[in-house]
Every structure is written in C-alpha cells, then in structure tokens.
Amino acid sequence: MATKLSRRGFLSGAAVLVAAPAVVRGATAAVDADVVVVGGGVAGLAAAGRLGAAGRRVVVLEARGRIGGRAFTDEAALGVPFDRGAHWLHNADVNPFRADAARLGRRTWPSPADDMLVLRDGRPLADGAASLWSAMAALERRAWLRGIVGSDFALGTAARGEMQQAAADLAALTMATDADRLSARDYATLAEGEDYVVEGGLGRLVADLGGAVPVRTGHIVRRIDWTGAGEVAVAGDFGTVRARRVVVTVPPPVLAGGAIRFDPPLPADRQAALAALEGGRFVKVGFRLDAPLSEVPEYVFDIGRALRGEAAGLYLDRRLPLATVIFAGSHAEAVSRGGAAALEAAGRQALTDALGAAVAARVSRATSTDWSADPFSGGSYTVLRLGAAGAREAYGRPVDDRLFFAGDSAAGPYAVTVMGARQSGEAAATAILSLPV
Numbered sequence: 001m002a003t004k005l006s007r008r009g010f011l012s013g014a015a016v017l018v019a020a021p022a023v024v025r026g027a028t029a030a031v032d033a034d035v036v037v038v039g040g041g042v043a044g045l046a047a048a049g050r051l052g053a054a055g056r057r058v059v060v061l062e063a064r065g066r067i068g069g070r071a072f073t074d075e076a077a078l079g080v081p082f083d084r085g086a087h088w089l090h091n092a093d094v095n096p097f098r099a100d101a102a103r104l105g106r107r108t109w110p111s112p113a114d115d116m117l118v119l120r121d122g123r124p125l126a127d128g129a130a131s132l133w134s135a136m137a138a139l140e141r142r143a144w145l146r147g148i149v150g151s152d153f154a155l156g157t158a159a160r161g162e163m164q165q166a167a168a169d170l171a172a173l174t175m176a177t178d179a180d181r182l183s184a185r186d187y188a189t190l191a192e193g194e195d196y197v198v199e200g201g202l203g204r205l206v207a208d209l210g211g212a213v214p215v216r217t218g219h220i221v222r223r224i225d226w227t228g229a230g231e232v233a234v235a236g237d238f239g240t241v242r243a244r245r246v247v248v249t250v251p252p253p254v255l256a257g258g259a260i261r262f263d264p265p266l267p268a269d270r271q272a273a274l275a276a277l278e279g280g281r282f283v284k285v286g287f288r289l290d291a292p293l294s295e296v297p298e299y300v301f302d303i304g305r306a307l308r309g310e311a312a313g314l315y316l317d318r319r320l321p322l323a324t325v326i327f328a329g330s331h332a333e334a335v336s337r338g339g340a341a342a343l344e345a346a347g348r349q350a351l352t353d354a355l356g357a358a359v360a361a362r363v364s365r366a367t368s369t370d371w372s373a374d375p376f377s378g379g380s381y382t383v384l385r386l387g388a389a390g391a392r393e394a395y396g397r398p399v400d401d402r403l404f405f406a407g408d409s410a411a412g413p414y415a416v417t418v419m420g421a422r423q424s425g426e427a428a429a430t431a432i433l434s435l436p437v
C-alpha cells in the first residue's frame with residue numbers, strides 16, 4: 001500500500017494531469033520534440049501534462065499497452081474494481097488526486113489505519129489496536145533517540161518486546177520489506193497523513209485523468225544516447241526520437257538492471273543511487289466475496305504471524321465484496337516462488353486464519369499481483385538500502401540539464417506514492433521550463 005500506517009517524521013522532524021499537451025509526431029528541423037518523456041505512469045503523465053500546457057512539444061513513450069504504470073485498476077479479474085497497484089490516497093489532506101476525484105464526480109472516503117482488528121494467532125487481542133499503536137509510538141521514540149546520535153539502522157533493531165517487534169513488522173509490511181531491512185532514516189523521511197480511498201479505484205482515476213495526454217504505448221525504450229551536444233536520442237524497436245531533453249520515469253530497479261543503455265553511461269554517483277534503490281515486494285491477493293464484510297474493522301493484523309516472520313495484512317473494502325491479503329518482503333518472496341496458485345493458497349489461508357472458514361467459504365474468485373516479476377516495474381516500490389540515505393535525492397538530480405529523472409522513488413517526503421510520483425514529474429517539468437528551449 002506504499003504507506004506507513006502511521007507516517008511519523010520521527011528522525012527528520014491538478015489539473016495538470018488532464019491538460020492536453022501539444023504532442024508533436026512529425027520531425028522539425030533539428031529535433032522531433034522539445035522533450036521526450038520515457039514512461040506513461042503518474043510521473044510521466046504529470047511531466048508531460050505540465051510541459052504540454054506550457055506549450056512545449058512533448059513525446060511520451062510507454063512500454064506497456066496502457067498508461068498508468070503501477071496505478072492500475074483491474075475491473076475484470078474479480079468483477080469489482082481491484083487496484084493491482086496503488087489504492088490508497090495517502091496524505092489525503094494535501095493529496096491533489098482528491099480534488100481531481102471530486103471534479104470527476106468520484107467519491108472519496110477516509111480509510112483510518114486504526115480501524116484495525118488485532119489478533120494473536122487468530123484470536124482477537126483485547127485492546128489490540130490500542131496496544132499496537134502505543135507500541136508503534138514507543139518504537140518510534142526509541143528510533144528517534146537512536147537516530148539523533150547514530151547513523152542509519154534497521155527499524156526492527158530498535159524494537160523492544162513483542163509488541164514493538166510486531167509494530168516494526170507492520171511498518172515494514174507497508175514499506176514492502178522486512179523489519180530488519182527497513183531503513184529507519186527512509187521511513188522517518190516520509191510524511192505522515194490520513195489515507196483515503198476513491199470510488200472506482202485509484203488506477204481508474206489515474207487512467208481517466210491521464211487520458212488527455214497523448215502517449216505512444218507499446219514503445220519500449222532501449223537506448224538513450226546523449227553524446228550529441230544539445231540533444232538526446234531515445235531509441236527502441238520503434239526507431240529513434242530526438243529531443244532537446246528527456247525525462248526518464250522508468251523505475252530505478254529497471255534502470256539498474258540495464259534495460260536502457262545510456263550512452264555515455266550515467267555518472268558514477270547516479271549509478272550508485274540506482275543500486276541503492278532496490279525493488280521492494282508488496283504482493284496482493286484479492287478475493288471476491290458474496291457481499292461486503294462491513295461488520296469487521298477495515299484492517300486485520302495478526303501479531304502472532306508477524307512474529308513468526310509471516311506477516312500478512314488483511315484489508316476489507318467496506319463498500320465492495322472484496323478482501324485483500326497483503327504479504328511483503330522476504331515472506332512475500334517465499335510465498336511467490338510457487339507462482340500465482342501458491343500465492344492464492346497462502347492468501348486464502350491467511351484469510352481463514354483471520355476471519356474463519358465460514359468467511360473464506362464466501363470467496364468465489366481470487367487473483368494475485370506480484371510486480372517483481374514485471375520487467376517494467378522491477379518490484380512494487382523501492383526500498384532504500386540501509387545506510388544509503390541521500391540516494392533518493394541523488395537519483396532525482398538532472399544530468400547536464402538534459403537528462404531528468406522523475407518518479408515515486410525520487411519524491412522526498414511523498415516517496416513511493418502516486419502523489420509523490422506526480423510531484424516529481426511536475427518538478428522535472430518545472431525545472432525544464434526554467435531552461436531555454
């Protein structure tokens with residue numbers, strides 16, 4: 001879900017998407033466009049929207065056959081909108097997608113993280129949610145004390161006692177990793193805020209907002225040549241598009257894996273930043289039920305499972321007949337090894353353990369989603385390697401005023417969210433607009 005269930009800064013203290021850019025398909029005298037945007041996810045759509053609204057000639061190249069990237073609502077698999085990627089509007093008080101949703105007539109609702117049933121090995125824990133949140137606060141205080149004197153550390157190592165360990169596991173689950181790999185510094189940098197959900201799914205909203213941006217889908221970029229002064233050549237099986245500048249929004253793990261060859265290679269500091277942004281695992285298993293489970297709290301978390309290294313989050317959409325089981329980090333990796341069938345079986349077991357066989361028997365269809373296997377995302381969202389503070393910021397810095405990097409990985413306090421991706425794309429566009437054409 002790309003969220004801290006509570007995003008506390010304990011160490012650190014709209015319409016642009018819909019603006020139709022002037023996309024140029026033919027060649028002009030010297031270059032084909034002012035800017036090529038690589039990737040038609042939220043960051044790419046936002047960058048292209050802002051550049052186009054300012055009158056710049058933009059070409060957007062997207063590998064997949066659709067826009068939206070990791071924001072994608074699947075309406076077919078379960079017969080109800082199921083967000084295979086982003087779902088929650090984090091930091092709802094400042095999240096511009098809320099106003100966009102309202103403008104399109106989509107309702108939004110708060111999804112409070114503390115509306116949570118806390119179990120221990122399947123049995124409800126008296127005052128479970130209160131105990132877990134107070135342990136989370138205590139863990140964050142401990143981490144803050146360690147953070148002001150020391151270097152980066154894994155959040156899990158600051159935990160004292162079972163409840164704090166379970167709180168660290170829950171934090172790590174939301175950050176697509178394990179508690180003993182979750183950078184306390186990275187976690188602390190993220191902004192805290194309320195979560196909302198949007199009617200029809202967040203992926204649907206992104207697709208509708210981005211629909212006005214002309215995007216060349218099915219265009220896999222394989223090479224970015226910036227040897228020529230004052231221009232960049234972006235190439236793939238589709239041919240070559242020449243522009244003055246390029247905005248690369250491809251997720252860092254994909255770039256680190258060499259999917260796009262840069263010529264000349266990227267500077268060493270950029271390569272180090274890429275290597276420090278690893279693909280995290282946040283895997284969802286969606287279950288279609290016969291009716292919404294409105295009598296159960298929105299979230300269920302079993303601290304017994306978490307302490308055994310098998311953390312699973314359960315999210316119940318209050319308005320839809322839909323239950324989603326979430327696995328993360330190394331547990332998700334282990335479960336995913338058996339493919340979709342194994343994932344669904346593990347999800348069904350987690351659902352049964354949490355709510356009983358009678359609820360599990362109400363499932364009619366299941367689907368799972370693991371973005372690590374996707375060559376165009378290389379994971380769900382990035383996990384900062386321990387001790388590599390600064391890598392997100394370093395990754396986002398332009399090279400030679402010609403290569404711009406944007407996306408959720410380089411989005412400061414809103415990193416690893418759609419809102420951050422949008423802000424990062426808009427920031428890259430603003431930086432380009434400040435330069436001569």
Ligand SMILES: Cc1cc2nc3c(=O)[nH]c(=O)nc-3n(C[C@H](O)[C@H](O)[C@H](O)COP(=O)(O)OP(=O)(O)OC[C@H]3O[C@@H](n4cnc5c(N)ncnc54)[C@H](O)[C@@H]3O)c2cc1C
Pocket residue numbers: 001002003038039040041042043044061062063064067068069070071084085086087088089090219220221222249250251254259260282283284371375376377379380381406407408409416417418419421
């Ligand atoms: C399971 C999951 C749950 C999440 N939950 C939430 C949530 O609840 N709330 C939230 O705010 N965020 C959530 N996120 C994170 C959110 O989805 C991302 O932060 C956001 O969508 C990233 O947008 P982006 O444009 O930076 O990257 P992307 O969406 O990945 O866009 C990059 C684009 O580049 C394209 N591309 C890749 N390689 C190439 C190539 N060689 N040539 C051309 N194009 C290429 C890709 O196809 C893609 O469309 C979640 C993510 C996942 C996976």
